[in-house]
Amino acid sequence: MSNPLLKVDHVGIQFGGLKAVQKFNMELFEGELVGLIGPNGAGKTTSFNMLTGVYKPTEGTITFDGKVTNKLSPHQVTKNGVSRTFQNIRLFKELTVLDNVKVANHSLAHHSMLSSIFRLPTHFKGEAKMEEASLAFLEIFGLDVYKDELAKNLPYGMQRRLEIARALAAGPKLLLLDEPAAGMNPQETKALMDLIALIRKKFDLTILLIEHDMGLVMGICERIYVLDHGELIASGTPEEIRHNKKVIEAYLGEEVPL
Numbered sequence: 001m002s003n004p005l006l007k008v009d010h011v012g013i014q015f016g017g018l019k020a021v022q023k024f025n026m027e028l029f030e031g032e033l034v035g036l037i038g039p040n041g042a043g044k045t046t047s048f049n050m051l052t053g054v055y056k057p058t059e060g061t062i063t064f065d066g067k068v069t070n071k072l073s074p075h076q077v078t079k080n081g082v083s084r085t086f087q088n089i090r091l092f093k094e095l096t097v098l099d100n101v102k103v104a105n106h107s108l109a110h111h112s113m114l115s116s117i118f119r120l121p122t123h124f125k126g127e128a129k130m131e132e133a134s135l136a137f138l139e140i141f142g143l144d145v146y147k148d149e150l151a152k153n154l155p156y157g158m159q160r161r162l163e164i165a166r167a168l169a170a171g172p173k174l175l176l177l178d179e180p181a182a183g184m185n186p187q188e189t190k191a192l193m194d195l196i197a198l199i200r201k202k203f204d205l206t207i208l209l210i211e212h213d214m215g216l217v218m219g220i221c222e223r224i225y226v227l228d229h230g231e232l233i234a235s236g237t238p239e240e241i242r243h244n245k246k247v248i249e250a251y252l253g254e255e256v257p258l
């Protein structure tokens with residue numbers, strides 16, 4: 001088997017006396033769409049924060065694309081090819097929809113990914129090209145009609161989409177989505193999942209998805225990792241996870257989503 005794009009090796013973090021995550025192992029291979037699930041407080045978002053340089057792990061090693069990334073800043077991690085969305089939407093609320101994407105896309109001015117996607121000359125010069133590329137991202141997400149609206153005025157579901165468009169505009173190899181469908185209705189959720197499947201193919205992405213809706217995770221992910229109280233309790237195919245005793249127990253006392 002080829003080397004994993006992302007390798008998480010015995011990674012953990014402690015806040016004061018609390019071990020929020022410990023001995024976390026995970027491997028993602030290029031092109032995979034993988035789920036990360038677990039009850040509230042299991043350590044899912046904390047794991048994303050470690051993967052993106054927001055928190056520095058107090059144990060273990062994170063290797064992305066052959067490079068140890070534990071100590072990189074969030075900005076360096078993004079430059080290195082990892083983008084994310086947040087559980088609580090973080091947009092530039094007072095900027096337009098288009099500008100939200102342009103800001104992210106700025107670091108990409110000479111990125112080869114853009115020219116390959118849009119079949120444009122390798123070198124982007126000036127505002128016009130940047131705008132063209134950003135608009136193309138908006139179009140994929142059905143956001144082009146809102147391009148001049150302030151982000152804060154978008155309907156909620158569209159704000160969630162804009163977050164993904166923006167993450168994508170930074171040109172990642174690995175996209176981390178933290179509950180992208182939270183607060184959406186079933187139709188919006190279904191449309192979003194179709195879109196996630198589409199962008200994975202279109203942009204050759206590897207995706208790690210945190211999601212509470214099990215139907216959804218089971219439906220689109222090839223493999224699933226399960227955290228509980230900061231520890232990995234299971235990993236496997238949706239079918240394996242569905243029947244895993246530890247997973248079923250972990251969800252007892254909560255609404256059992258399996």
Ligand SMILES: Nc1ncnc2c1ncn2[C@@H]1O[C@H](COP(=O)(O)OP(=O)(O)OP(=O)(O)O)[C@@H](O)[C@H]1O
Nearest residue numbers: 015018020038039040041042043044045046047087
């Ligand atoms: N900066 C921090 N300082 C102290 N404790 C923290 C910090 N960040 C996270 N934690 C704790 O780490 C644990 C895991 O939290 P985390 O947000 O990762 O859970 P989660 O799996 O994303 O849950 P949810 O499904 O509710 O989003 C919780 O006990 C949380 O309070």
Ligand SMILES: [Mg+2]
Nearest residue numbers: 044045046087
């Ligand atoms: Mg969370």
